[in-house]
Each structure stands twice: as C-alpha cells, then as structure tokens.
Amino acid sequence: MADGLCALGRTAALVRGEELAPDPGSDRLVWLASGAAKLVARPPASNLAAPPPGGQVLAFHFAGDLVSVLRQKDGDFRLVALTACDLVIFPSDAFLDAAQGDPAVLRSVLTRSLQALHRSRTRMMQLGHKSAAARIADFLVSMAERLAGCTTGTCAFALPMSRRDIGDSLGLTIETVSRQLTELREAGLVETEGRSGVSLTDVGALARIAGRTGEPKN
Amino acid sequence: MADGLCALGRTAALVRGEELAPDPGSDRLVWLASGAAKLVARPPASNLAAPPPGGQVLAFHFAGDLVSVLRQKDGDFRLVALTACDLVIFPSDAFLDAAQGDPAVLRSVLTRSLQALHRSRTRMMQLGHKSAAARIADFLVSMAERLAGCTTGTCAFALPMSRRDIGDSLGLTIETVSRQLTELREAGLVETEGRSGVSLTDVGALARIAGRTGEPKN
DNA sequence: CGATCAATTGACTTAGCTCAAAGCATGTGG
DNA sequence: CCACATGCTTTGAGCTAAGTCAATTGATCG
Numbered sequence: 001m002a003d004g005l006c007a008l009g010r011t012a013a014l015v016r017g018e019e020l021a022p023d024p025g026s027d028r029l030v031w032l033a034s035g036a037a038k039l040v041a042r043p044p045a046s047n048l049a050a051p052p053p054g055g056q057v058l059a060f061h062f063a064g065d066l067v068s069v070l071r072q073k074d075g076d077f078r079l080v081a082l083t084a085c086d087l088v089i090f091p092s093d094a095f096l097d098a099a100q101g102d103p104a105v106l107r108s109v110l111t112r113s114l115q116a117l118h119r120s121r122t123r124m125m126q127l128g129h130k131s132a133a134a135r136i137a138d139f140l141v142s143m144a145e146r147l148a149g150c151t152t153g154t155c156a157f158a159l160p161m162s163r164r165d166i167g168d169s170l171g172l173t174i175e176t177v178s179r180q181l182t183e184l185r186e187a188g189l190v191e192t193e194g195r196s197g198v199s200l201t202d203v204g205a206l207a208r209i210a211g212r213t214g215e216p217k218n
Numbered sequence: 219m220a221d222g223l224c225a226l227g228r229t230a231a232l233v234r235g236e237e238l239a240p241d242p243g244s245d246r247l248v249w250l251a252s253g254a255a256k257l258v259a260r261p262p263a264s265n266l267a268a269p270p271p272g273g274q275v276l277a278f279h280f281a282g283d284l285v286s287v288l289r290q291k292d293g294d295f296r297l298v299a300l301t302a303c304d305l306v307i308f309p310s311d312a313f314l315d316a317a318q319g320d321p322a323v324l325r326s327v328l329t330r331s332l333q334a335l336h337r338s339r340t341r342m343m344q345l346g347h348k349s350a351a352a353r354i355a356d357f358l359v360s361m362a363e364r365l366a367g368c369t370t371g372t373c374a375f376a377l378p379m380s381r382r383d384i385g386d387s388l389g390l391t392i393e394t395v396s397r398q399l400t401e402l403r404e405a406g407l408v409e410t411e412g413r414s415g416v417s418l419t420d421v422g423a424l425a426r427i428a429g430r431t432g433e434p435k436n
Numbered sequence: 437c438g439a440t441c442a443a444t445t446g447a448c449t450t451a452g453c454t455c456a457a458a459g460c461a462t463g464t465g466g
Numbered sequence: 467c468c469a470c471a472t473g474c475t476t477t478g479a480g481c482t483a484a485g486t487c488a489a490t491t492g493a494t495c496g
Binding site: 122 | 259274277288314317318319321322324325328331332334336338339340341342343345346347387388
C-alpha cells in the first residue's frame with residue numbers, strides 16, 4: 001500500500017476480549033496487522049442481556065485481513081479481539097477519497113471486497129443448507145487453511161475462538177458444536193488438546209463431509 | 219457510467235428460465251438492465267440429478283443491479299432469468315483494467331460491492347439464527363422494498379420467483395414456505411392471489427416478525 | 437377443456453435446541 | 467508449587483421446529 005494512505009490510518013492495539021471502540025460517525029476499513037478478531041453484529045441494542053454476550057458472529061479475521069466495519073441504523077458491526085491485536089483504522093470515506101488518486105490501490109481493495117463477498121456467499125450456502133456436521137467440518141477445513149495454510153493431509157493448530165464463538169458463527173449452539181466435535185473425534189478425524197488445540201488427521205475427508213454430509217437436503 | 223466502458227460490454231437478452239451461458243474463462247460483472255434473475259451456485263456437478271433442479275439460490279437481482287458472477291473451481295455461479303431479462307456483460311478483468319482510468323467508476327463499483335457484502339452478511343445472520351417465520355417475513359419485507367419500493371404500511375406486488383426458489387434462497391423446503399405463508403395469511407398479514415400475487419397488509423408488523431420472532435435463540 | 441405441474445395440506449420422523457448436571461482446563465492465591 | 471475456584475466444555479434426557487413422504491387441490495397453458 002502507498003505510504004500516503006498510511007498517513008490517514010490510526011493505529012491501535014487491542015488485548016484479548018477488547019472491542020474496537022465504535023465510531024457512530026463513519027464506516028471504517030480496518031487492516032488487521034496481527035492477531036485474530038471476530039466481526040459481530042450487535043442487535044438493535046433493545047434487550048439488554050437477552051442475546052448471547054456479544055451477539056451474532058459474522059466472520060473471523062486474521063493477520064493480513066482487511067475488514068470493513070459498517071455502521072448501520074439498527075446497531076452496528078463491532079470488531080472484537082480474540083487474541084491481542086494490532087490494527088490500522090481508516091475512515092472509509094477518507095480512504096476512498098485518497099485512493100481515488102491511486103487506481104491500483106482502489107482496485108486491490110475492490111478485489112478484496114469481492115473476495116469477501118464470495119466467502120460470505122459461500123458461507124451463506126453453508127448456513128442455509130448444511131447439516132451441523134457439515135458446518136463444523138467446513139469450519140475446521142477453513143481454519144486449517146487460514147491458520148495453518150494447510151489444505152490437505154494432516155495438520156494441527158490452535159483455535160483462537162471459544163466454542164460459543166464457533167457456534168455463533170455457524171448458527172449452532174455450543175452443545176451441538178461440542179457433540180459434533182466428539183463425533184469427529186470418535187470417527188478418528190479430529191483430535192483435541194485442551195480447549196483450543198485441534199489436529200486434523202485427514203483434511204480431505206473433512207472437506208468431503210463439509211461438501212455433502214446430510215446429502216442434498218431441500 | 220462512462221461510455222468508454224460500455225464498449226467493453228456485450229449485451230444479451232434472456233427469456234424466462236434461460237441461463238446466462240457460463241464462461242469458464244473469466245469472472246464477469248453483469249449489469250441487469252431490466253427483468254429479474256436469480257444467482258445460483260451449482261454444486262460440483264457431481265451427482266446428476268440429486269440436488270434440487272438449479273441448486274442453491276444465493277441472491278435475487280432486479281433491474282438496475284450489478285451482479286458479480288464468479289467462476290470457481292468447484293462448479294461456478296450461474297445467473298438464471300426469472301423473467302425476460304436484458305443485460306450487459308463485462309469480463310471482470312477487462313472492466314477493471316478500463317475502469318482504472320476512471321477512479322470514480324471504480325469507486326462506484328466498490329461501493330456497490332461493499333453494499334452487496336453488507337446485504338449478504340445481513341442475510342447470513344438471518345440464515346444462521348432465525349426461525350422459518352422470521353425468514354419468510356424478512357423475505358417479504360425485502361421484496362416489498364425492492365419490487366414495490368414500499369417500506370411501511372400496505373403494498374401489493376407480484377413475486378417473480380417460485381416457492382422453490384424462495385425456499386432455496388432461505389434454506390427452507392417448499393412445504394415450509396407454503397405453511398408459513400398460510401400462517402401469515404391466517405394472521406391477516408398477507409393475502410395471496412394466484413401463484414405470484416401477494417399483498418402485505420402491514421409491512422411494519424412483518425418487519426417486526428422478521429426481527430425477532432423465534433426470540434433470541436442460541 | 438383437459439393435461440400438467442406448482443402449491444397446499446396432512447401425518448410422521450428427525451436434527452438440533454433447551455434444560456440440567458457433571459467434568460476438566462486454566463489461572464489465582466496460599 | 468500445589469490446592470482451589472471459576473467458567474468453559476462435555477454429556478445426558480426430552481422437546482420442538484422443520485424436514486420427509488404422500489396425497490389433494492388448484493392454477494396455467496396448450
């Protein structure tokens with residue numbers, strides 16, 4: 001990225017569990033320099049403690065990701081740190097104004113957002129039509145790829161998010177998440193170590209389950 | 219949009235049910251000049267007739283929308299006409315190359331895609347955590363807004379898509395869609411006329427149902 | 437006017453949620 | 467360094483919303 005742009009950015013550091021201070025004034029683009037975070041949508045701030053603490057998880061983001069944190073009438077999106085994070089915050093408008101002078105940057109951002117859209121749509125497909133087993137398998141495969149750069153065979157890594165976060169992002173309860181993990185463990189596809197450690201013994205098999213376990217519903 | 223860009227576009231017309239010829243060569247941006255269409259994701263072309271004819275519906279699009287039709291390894295996205303359509307097709311790469319000269323256009327496209335991402339995320343939230351009733355209500359409210367420009371009070375319009383399409387886009391079966399409509403009809407919130415006609419007697423009430431019927435699950 | 441296919445309705449099954457009770461990590465204080 | 471406390475995670479039992487299977491009704495179109 002051009003240096004000129006960086007002048008617009010404000011840097012910040014978050015500790016585990018901390019939340020990016022909301023800015024009701026403008027949409028923002030946030031560059032995640034290091035760490036892991038979740039993007040949550042907080043409901044209309046109506047009921048005080050009814051929904052799960054934190055609301056619905058829309059996406060997980062890791063070092064290198066560019067996240068767009070929109071503000072909307074009905075309670076906005078919030079970025080919450082899963083681990084200690086370093087980030088650079090750009091006001092969306094100003095960033096785009098500046099980028100207007102540098103089409104290459106603009107294009108890069110566009111490409112990224114089209115990718116994000118694609119991921120979001122793919123995810124939508126999962127949520128709409130997949131069984132719990134398929135969602136969990138897909139989640140694991142996706143994390144293996146993003147956290148360990150592993151796309152096949154065997155791999156191990158640490159999940160930075162809790163079971164609750166996983167459930168919230170997949171539209172499942174923590175109990176269901178746990179039960180599905182147990183089932184995968186019994187099937188010999190997954191091993192767990194403490195709360196966050198997982199090792200996948202056959203990413204390919206998981207991908208297959210993610211693809212069509214419940215077999216074509218609907 | 220700048221005229222220069224239009225030179226890149228290829229125009230096409232589709233009749234009801236027709237599908238935009240897939241182009242395995244490149245991603246495309248499609249401008250929907252008139253008509254209505256659905257964006258479907260076809261599964262990996264594995265099983266020949268197992269999934270519902272047409273696959274999962276990712277989104278509906280109407281006159282004026284700019285749709286990005288990505289190609290992906292595992293079976294691509296396809297645009298299928300719900301009514302007769304006129305459209306302009308741009309190869310994604312060429313379009314962006316050309317637009318590089320005109321930051322304003324690039325920015326407009328970026329803004330659109332960020333909006334699409336936002337819609338997709340909002341939708342994801344629906345799919346993940348809402349009851350069938352909430353999904354149907356949300357669908358109706360959303361269609362009222364997009365098809366009839368109506369955001370409150372009473373309004374009537376014709377749905378260009380079948381119950382199956384609705385179900386596929388909401389992650390529900392056609393039976394459930396039908397049952398939910400019946401329930402709304404009995405509640406006096408919706409009236410139906412033939413296969414496609416609907417009239418909403420209280421958009422606000424539907425929006426409320428869409429917001430939190432099942433009450434905070436998970 | 438009849439054929440065909442979409443939509444509705446009904447009976448039954450089941451995946452996943454809810455409520456409830458242990459089991460273990462992780463981290464804190466002695 | 468170990469014991470304890472907290473709260474995440476796992477497991478169990480039962481319930482409910484939505485899916486499946488199947489039959490009927492109704493709309494559209496040739």
